[in-house]
Amino acid sequence: MxxxxxxxxxxxxGEVRPGDDLxxxxxDAVEAGPDLVDGDVVVVTHKVVSKAEGAVADVGPGxxxxxxVVESEAVDVIRRRGDLVIxxxxxxxxxxxxxxxxxxxxxxxxxxxxxxxxxxxxRIRLRLEQRFGVAxxxxxxxxxGRPWRRGLVDVAIGMSGLAAVDDHxxxxxxxxxxxxxxxxxxxxxxxxxxxLVMGKATGVPAAIVRGLxxxxxxxxVADLVxxxxxxxxx
Amino acid sequence: MxxxxxxxxxxxxGEVRPGDDLxxxxxDAVEAGPDLVDGDVVVVTHKVVSKAEGAVADVGPGxxxxxxVVESEAVDVIRRRGDLVIxxxxxxxxxxxxxxxxxxxxxxxxxxxxxxxxxxxxRIRLRLEQRFGVAxxxxxxxxxGRPWRRGLVDVAIGMSGLAAVDDHxxxxxxxxxxxxxxxxxxxxxxxxxxxLVMGKATGVPAAIVRGLxxxxxxxxVADLVxxxxxxxxx
Numbered sequence: 001m002x003x004x005x006x007x008x009x010x011x012x013x014g015e016v017r018p019g020d021d022l023x024x025x026x027x028d029a030v031e032a033g034p035d036l037v038d039g040d041v042v043v044v045t046h047k048v049v050s051k052a053e054g055a056v057a058d059v060g061p062g063x064x065x066x067x068x069v070v071e072s073e074a075v076d077v078i079r080r081r082g083d084l085v086i087x088x089x090x091x092x093x094x095x096x097x098x099x100x101x102x103x104x105x106x107x108x109x110x111x112x113x114x115x116x117x118x119x120x121x122x123r124i125r126l127r128l129e130q131r132f133g134v135a136x137x138x139x140x141x142x143x144x145g146r147p148w149r150r151g152l153v154d155v156a157i158g159m160s161g162l163a164a165v166d167d168h169x170x171x172x173x174x175x176x177x178x179x180x181x182x183x184x185x186x187x188x189x190x191x192x193x194x195x196l197v198m199g200k201a202t203g204v205p206a207a208i209v210r211g212l213x214x215x216x217x218x219x220x221v222a223d224l225v226x227x228x229x230x231x232x233x234x
Numbered sequence: 235m236x237x238x239x240x241x242x243x244x245x246x247x248g249e250v251r252p253g254d255d256l257x258x259x260x261x262d263a264v265e266a267g268p269d270l271v272d273g274d275v276v277v278v279t280h281k282v283v284s285k286a287e288g289a290v291a292d293v294g295p296g297x298x299x300x301x302x303v304v305e306s307e308a309v310d311v312i313r314r315r316g317d318l319v320i321x322x323x324x325x326x327x328x329x330x331x332x333x334x335x336x337x338x339x340x341x342x343x344x345x346x347x348x349x350x351x352x353x354x355x356x357r358i359r360l361r362l363e364q365r366f367g368v369a370x371x372x373x374x375x376x377x378x379g380r381p382w383r384r385g386l387v388d389v390a391i392g393m394s395g396l397a398a399v400d401d402h403x404x405x406x407x408x409x410x411x412x413x414x415x416x417x418x419x420x421x422x423x424x425x426x427x428x429x430l431v432m433g434k435a436t437g438v439p440a441a442i443v444r445g446l447x448x449x450x451x452x453x454x455v456a457d458l459v460x461x462x463x464x465x466x467x468x
Contacts, residue, residue, distance in 0.1 A: 005431055007239040015408075079466040086466065094382040106409050143418070147381060147467035148328040150458050151399045151419025153426070155383070165385040174249075174437050177337050184377070184429070185385025192387070193427030195418070196239055196446060203408050212430060224384050232313040232320065233381035233467050 003211050008034045009197040010206040013048065022052035023127035026206060034208055036132040041209040042124070043139045043194035046157055047104050047111055048205045049120050055112040056105065066102060069110055073098035078234060089113060092225035093157060094234075095144045114140065117158025118220045125160040137161030141191040147233065154195035156187040156221050163187075163217030164224050185224060186215065237445050242268045243431040244440040247282065256286035257361035260440060268442055270366040275443040276358070277373045277428035280391055281338050281345055282439045283354045289346040290339065300336060303344055307332035312468060323347060326459035327391060328468075329378045348374065351392025352454040359394040371395030374455075375425040381467065388429035390421040390455050397421075397451030398458050419458060420449065 012029045016022060026044065030036055050056065059065035063083065071077075074087035078094055087098040091113065099113040114120045117140045125138040140158035145151075156164075165183040194207040228234065246263045250256060260278065264270055284290065293299035297317065305311075308321035312328055321332040325347065333347040348354045351374045359372040374392035379385075390398075399417040428441040462468065 003431075004243070005241040007241070007427070009238070081466060103411050104409065105411070107411065146419075148460050148465060149389070149419065149422070150460050150464075151417045151422065153419050153422050175338065175340050177339070177341065183385045185380075185383065185387050186430070188383070188385065188387050189426040189429050192423040193241070193430060195423050196420070196427060196443075197237075209430075226382050226384050230384075231382060232315060 005211040007197045008208040009204045016048040016051045018054040020052045023124045027131050038134045041137045044206040046140050046142050049114050050111045056109050070097045070100045121158040122160035154191040156191045159187050163215035164219030166215050239445040241431045242442040243438045250282040250285045252288040254286045257358045261365050272368045275371045278440040280374050280376050283348050284345045304331045304334045355392040356394035388425040390425045393421050397449035398453030400449050
């Protein structure tokens with residue numbers, strides 16, 4: 001089954017502030033635009049999730065203030081070079097600045113990661129399903145670097161309503177070989193795909209991926225975090 | 235400018251063999267299906283590129299034979315644990331088994347990476363542009379793991395006809411802040427997106443990404459490889 005997939009930006013969301021009802025805001029933007037249909041995956045950048053949840057911090061001026069927030073968000077600093085800190089967050093994510101971001105927020109504030117992004121995704125999903133009467137999935141994203149490649153890509157940091165990986169274990173290819181590639185991180189491919197219609201500088205914090213044959217499941221991004229004993233690069 | 239993007243599988247390609255004219259095969263499948271329009275990005279898994287170029291090797295039975303091909307493809311072994319070898323290839327990619335893959339090839343053979351995947355992409359692009367009379371981009375992909383996350387995602391290993399990264403350096407967000415995220419690896423997001431309609435087990439080795447506002451450029455994946463002096467995880 002290989003149909004086409006559509007990536008649809010959700011426009012008109014505007015600035016999100018602590019205490020805002022993000023599910024309602026998303027729902028209004030969806031209702032005014034592409035609507036929701038069964039099987040849609042709603043992808044939303046954590047930036048607006050964190051803001052709505054109040055996961056922001058005030059910082060003073062200058063780089064030191066920012067750095068102290070990074071240190072407090074980091075469970076463990078993995079590498080440090082100059083101003084660059086690669087840290088492990090309480091979620092287990094290993095990323096620059098422990099996920100603390102100065103972009104797309106007013107001066108003097110920084111945006112942190114949501115405390116439990118899988119749960120954030122789940123709450124948004126339940127609200128959207130209730131309002132629109134359809135079964136959807138929700139993915140919350142952030143933008144991460146990669147150790148050996150320049151440039152950043154969006155990945156999932158929270159999810160609800162689909163499998164995190166498309167598990168090929170035990171399946172064979174058209175030649176009857178067992179597949180070397182066993183677990184495709186579908187949810188990260190969804191995050192990357194959605195970013196193609198979102199954009200960092202243009203105020204489009206959400207998108208719909210429509211037409212995906214979603215592997216059923218109740219995956220959590222927390223389960224994508226590689227445990228320390230499998231990690232060769234810590 | 236945020237339009238919709240379509241991900242379109244290219245079906246009907248069938249088995250590709252050494253010496254086959256892949257650009258012609260792709261062109262036939264495109265002509266029979268979605269056609270090509272200006273701005274399309276044609277994404278193709280390296281598996282069929284390598285086969286057409288003869289980048290395959292005969293191996294004897296058993297894991298030792300496979301391992302010896304991996305060692306010969308590896309410029310440098312970065313980590314080793316049990317049967318898992320994380321190696322650097324001559325292209326600079328750091329990946330499992332130096333890119334040597336036993337899936338989707340007849341028993342007793344393995345598929346290697348193309349010798350110069352940027353050039354492979356370029357050759358396919360020129361042929362498609364000539365045949366269809368439109369300007370397109372071509373991306374050649376492979377499936378890589380990530381050090382800190384379970385599951386694999388498709389990334390670009392070769393490209394022609396677009397910028398590798400969407401460079402936000404110096405741009406500001408809607409609040410006037412300079413963006414923290416400076417370089418988005420668009421080409422890797424394209425690779426991941428296309429995989430959503432390709433699939434490992436189903437013989438769909440190519441897809442079209444239609445509707446992307448492609449940053450103009452002549453990026454090469456070779457330029458995405460992080461140089462040793464920037465690499466904190468070697």
